[in-house]
Amino acid sequence: MPRGGADLIPGEQSGAIAFGSHLSLDRPGAGERAAVVDRFRGLVYRIYRDFGRDLPWRRTCDPYEILVSEVMLQQTQVGRVAQKYPEFLRAFPSFHDLYEAPLSDVLKVWQGMGYTRRAVALKRIAERVIRDYDGRLPRSPEHLQTFPGIGAATAGAICAYAYNLPTVFIETNIRRVFIHTFFGEHETVSDKQILPLVEETLDHSQPRVWYYALTDYGAALGRRLENPNRKSAGYRRQGRFEGSKRQIRSTIVRELLARGALTLGDIDQLCSGTPFEGGSILRELQRDGLVQPLGDQWCVAFTPDSAGTV
Numbered sequence: 001m002p003r004g005g006a007d008l009i010p011g012e013q014s015g016a017i018a019f020g021s022h023l024s025l026d027r028p029g030a031g032e033r034a035a036v037v038d039r040f041r042g043l044v045y046r047i048y049r050d051f052g053r054d055l056p057w058r059r060t061c062d063p064y065e066i067l068v069s070e071v072m073l074q075q076t077q078v079g080r081v082a083q084k085y086p087e088f089l090r091a092f093p094s095f096h097d098l099y100e101a102p103l104s105d106v107l108k109v110w111q112g113m114g115y116t117r118r119a120v121a122l123k124r125i126a127e128r129v130i131r132d133y134d135g136r137l138p139r140s141p142e143h144l145q146t147f148p149g150i151g152a153a154t155a156g157a158i159c160a161y162a163y164n165l166p167t168v169f170i171e172t173n174i175r176r177v178f179i180h181t182f183f184g185e186h187e188t189v190s191d192k193q194i195l196p197l198v199e200e201t202l203d204h205s206q207p208r209v210w211y212y213a214l215t216d217y218g219a220a221l222g223r224r225l226e227n228p229n230r231k232s233a234g235y236r237r238q239g240r241f242e243g244s245k246r247q248i249r250s251t252i253v254r255e256l257l258a259r260g261a262l263t264l265g266d267i268d269q270l271c272s273g274t275p276f277e278g279g280s281i282l283r284e285l286q287r288d289g290l291v292q293p294l295g296d297q298w299c300v301a302f303t304p305d306s307a308g309t310v
Contacts, residue, residue: 001235022253024036037287040204043217044210044217047217048213055217056082056211057085061163061208063162067125068122071118071150072085072118081136087109089172091109095129098123098126102118102303103259103302103304107290111257114246117149117288118149121149125149127303139159139163139165140157140159141155153169155167156168160207161211166202168195168198168202170191170198173219174211178194178197179194179220180221233267249284249286256299261298261299262299263297264278264298267281290304
C-alpha cells in the first residue's frame with residue numbers, strides 16, 4: 001500500500017530517479033526488452049509506494065461505484081471528483097437507486113461537475129443494467145463500449161479496477177507516462193504507437209494496482225514537468241468555460257432545475273449577450289436527453305429517453 005501524499009510530488013532523491021528516467025524498447029532482443037520492462041515497472045511501483053494517492057474510489061471494487069468514478073473523471077479534475085463522488089453515492093448508492101431516481105434529482109446532485117450529458121449517460125446505463133442485465137455490469141470492455149458514455153478508455157479502466165482484469169487502455173495520465181519515458185525525442189506521438197508498450201509493460205499479476213501506480217506517476221509528471229501530452233497527436237487544449245456554449249448549457253439546466261420550466265423567451269433571455277441562439281441550444285439539450293417540451297414551455301426530461309429528437 002502506498003504511503004499517500006496529497007501533492008504526489010516526490011522528494012529530491014526519488015524525483016531524480018523518476019523524472020530523469022528515459023527508457024527505450026527499440027532493441028529487438030527479448031532479454032534486453034525484458035530488462036527494460038522490469039526497470040520501468042520497478043520505477044513506477046517505487047513512486048507509487050512512496051507517493052501514491054489515497055482516493056475514495058480506490059477503497060472499493062464495486063462495479064457500480066467504479067463506474068460512477070470513471071464517468072465523473074472524464075474531463076474533470078480529481079479534486080473536484082473527490083468532493084462530488086461521496087455525495088453522489090449517498091444520493092444514489094446502487095444501480096437500482098439511480099434507475100428509480102428522476103433525472104431532475106440526478107442533475108441536481110451532479111451540479112458543479114460540468115458536462116451534464118455524463119449524468120444522463122449514467123442514468124441510461126443504470127436503466128439498461130437493471131432492465132437487461134439483472135443489475136450486473138458486464139465484465140467485457142467490448143460489451144461495455146456499447147453503453148452510452150463509455151468509450152475504450154473508460155471500459156478498460158472499469159474492467160481493471162472493478163474486476164482486476166488485465167485490460168489495455170490509455171487515459172491522459174497513462175499517455176503522459178509513456179510519452180515522457182519512451183518517446184522523449186519524438187515531436188509527435190500517436191496512441192497507436194503507445195498502446196503496444198502499455199500492453200507489453202502491463203503487470204498481469206495485479207492489473208488493478210498497476211494502473212493505480214501508473215496513473216499516479218502520470219499525475220506526478222503533470223505537476224512536475226511541462227506537460228508531455230503536448231506531444232500527443234490528439235492533444236487539444238480545453239477551451240475557456242467563461243462565455244462558452246458549455247456555460248450557457250449549464251446555466252439553462254440550472255435554471256430549469258430551479259424554476260421547473262422555462263419558455264423559449266426565457267431561454268433567449270439567458271442567451272442574451274452571447275453568440276448562441278436559445279432554440280439551437282434547446283435542440284442540442286433535447287438531443288442529449290436533458291430537456292423536453294411541456295406545452296409551450298421546456299422542462300428537464302422526465303427520463304433521459306423521453307426527450308426524443310427534433
